[in-house]
Amino acid sequence: MSKATFYHAGCSVCVSAESDVINLIGEENLNIVDIAQDRSRIPEAETAGVQSVPALVTSNGNVLHINFGASMADVIG
Amino acid sequence: MSKATFYHAGCSVCVSAESDVINLIGEENLNIVDIAQDRSRIPEAETAGVQSVPALVTSNGNVLHINFGASMADVIG
Structure with missing residues (x-):
């Protein structure tokens, strides 16, 4: 199975959400991307359907938006 | 570990989110509560901090609100 x-x-x-997701799914099953640190990944996230962060994109491409931290517009702007 | x-x-x-969460975490690690079918569980969910559904309450009590399906007010009202 490919990673989420x-x-x-x-x-x-x-x-906080990252910690919870790691506990739930296991760090070995996750790719973790900080789009504030690595802004070149923002287009990839948007293409995947990420509308706000934190968000978890499953291996089958579904996007689970978790809580409501910052809108993509906040991160990009 | 207690279940989420x-x-x-x-x-x-x-x-849709239920399917994703089951795939990610495993059904054996989850309690699944339909508060529309079992409205007696609504106070429990509210006490846990659930503000909208779907939401995942981790075994350590953190609440991950997933997407934004229906506010608690919509379900209760």
């Missing part, structure tokens, strides 16, 4: 990808932006909600 | 609890209300977003 957790997109975040270093916000406090993101860090 | 997935609260939902039978909405289409909920059903």
Whole structure:
């Protein structure tokens, strides 16, 4: 099974959610992308359907938006 | 480890998220509660901090609100 990808932006909600997702799914099953640190990954996240972070994109391409930390517009702007 | 609890209300977003969460975490690690079918569980969900469904309450009590399906007010009202 390919990994799920957790997109975040270093916000406090993101860090808390990241910890929870790692506990639930296991770090070995996750790609973790900080789009605030690595802005070149933002188009990839948007293409995947990420509308806000933190978000988890499953291996089959579904996007689970978790909580509401920062809108993509906040991260990009 | 105690199980995480997935609260939902039978909405289409909920059903999709339920499928994703089961795939990610495994059904054996989840309690699944449909608060639309079992309204007596609504106070429990609210006490746990669930503000909208679908939501996943981790075994350590953190609430991950997933997407935005229906507000608790919509389900209760």
